[in-house]
Amino acid sequence: MNVTEQDRLLTSEEAERIFEKITFEKDCWIWNASVNQSGVPVVKFRGTTTAVRGLMKRHYRVIEARAKACKVTDCVNPAHPRG
């Protein structure tokens, strides 16, 4: 299935704002901004505090995580399931 830009959850401005807070290390996307009380990376998205990993999954239409579990707490790569 092709995913066009119009189908993406985030606008390019929103994606840019979020990606500014991510450092790419090897295969992991390391979140450098807010986390909630459980340590889950969160961002203010359209007025609501939202889990970054969920946003990324919806943006990239990741249905099933395909990589093996990632142990990096702050990783928000949508293809990396929580370890």
Ligand SMILES: [Zn+2]
């Ligand atoms: Zn990872």
